Amino acid sequence: MQKVFGFIREARAELKKVTWPGKQQVWYSTLVVIFVTLLVAVYLGIVDMALTGIFSRVIG
Template sequence: MGRLQRKKPDSKKKKAKSAAQEMELNGAPKKPAPAPAPKQALASEGPKGPAFWTNSVQFLREVRGELKKVTWPSRKQTVGSTAVVIILVAVISMFLGLVDMGLTEIVRLVIG
């Protein structure tokens, strides 16, 4: 999971869009956007640089906040659900075992 990204408010998007549209409508020549400056790689930044630790700490804080919002089942609910799962697994395994033995006998009669 990545961290949550904040979206720009719609008002800023509309203003930027309408200004560009006005320039096109007025016939003003468009200026090319300046080229972004090349990023210089620092020796301390990288997979294990400061950005990695900052992002990791932020992610763990967000995880802790989300876990506080979770509604955890009570001990009684957990024990009850576990018992239901164990009983269903036993019943289904017995059923599949009986079907397997029956099909095995049918195949033996057909072949032999």
């Protein structure tokens, strides 16, 4: 049990050393993640439609 309490104590000490991002940095990072996700979704949608069209003509 002593090891568990020691681990928790060390973890809390390490978390105090962390430089947490500010509100603006979190907001910009969130926007970047949303933008990249939408970009990848559009790209994969286009590739999916193209491959569906190609395979439906070949098999079809």
